[in-house]
Amino acid sequence: MRPRSARGEQTRASIVTAALALFRERGxxxxxxxxxxDAAGVSLGNAYYYVPSKEHLILAFYDRLQEEHAAAAVDVLARETGFAQRLAGVEEVFVDLAEPYHEFAGAFFRHAAEPTSPLSPFSPESGPARAASAAIYREVVTGSGIKAAPGVLAELPELLWLAHMGVVLFWVHDASPGRTRTRTLVRRAAPLVEKLVRATRLPGMHGIADDLVGLVRSLG
Structure with a gap:
């Protein structure tokens, strides 16, 4: 539920900001x-009007995080031209942005892992955040000029988004200081992803590439 007035948007933003602070403090x-x-300075009825449930607060968090990720990725995408550097860069800025929420991320991730939950990254309710995230990876691909089998290139942003979900899962379970293990993962995996993407142009890989594209499209 998205209020249309500027004042309504401001009230909703205040509620979401208060919720995230409490999530960090209390879980x-x-x-x-x-x-x-109480923390947002509104009545309980008003809070429910703008955000119908705690689950909607997390969905609002998804939206906000994707907006911040897109904004933070601008500098990386303007600076880097290589595919691997662009991919690793946008993943690292995500880790930076998500760090303040790591302590409570595991709690709502349990709900997100439930297939029928609106918090699932594959749910209809998560659609706007999913589309916003995929758009970042579309910029990673188009701005790099990477060459790949045509079908793979068309589906690559969605494939990178799926890989990003794997990074998020790793991040949730990463107890290393500053998520250094997650950072190592994205830095070392990005060049491997580039090699695999480029390899789809090789004659012997065409069949495998076509099968992969067919699989992705059949699940869409």
Whole structure:
């Protein structure tokens, strides 16, 4: 539910900001809608009007994180021209942005892992955040000029988004200081991804590339 007025958007943003602060302080399970309303300085009824449930707060968090990721990725994409550097760069800025939320991420990730949950990254409710994230990887691809089998190139942004979901899962379970293990993963995996993408142009890889594209499209 998205309010149309500027004042409504400001109120909703205040509620989401208050909720995220409480999530960091008390965790997802320990945060109530009443506490969120009190922290945002609105009535409980008003809080429910703008954000119908705690799950909607997390969906709003998804949206906000993707907006921040897109904004932070601008500098990386303007600076880097190589595919691997662009891919690793946008993943690292995501890790930077997500770091303040790592402590409570595992709690709502349990809900997101439930296939029927609106918090699932594959749910209809998560569609706007998913589309915004895929758009970042589309910029990674188009700005790099990487060469690949035509079918693979067309589906590559979605494939990179799926790989990003794997990075997020790794990040959730990463207890290393500053998520250094996640950072190592993205830095070392990006060149491998580039090699695999470029390899799809080789004659012996055409069949495999076509099978991969067919699989992705059949699941769409």
């Amino acid at each position: 997802y399970e320990g945060t109530t809608m009443r506490a969120v309303a």
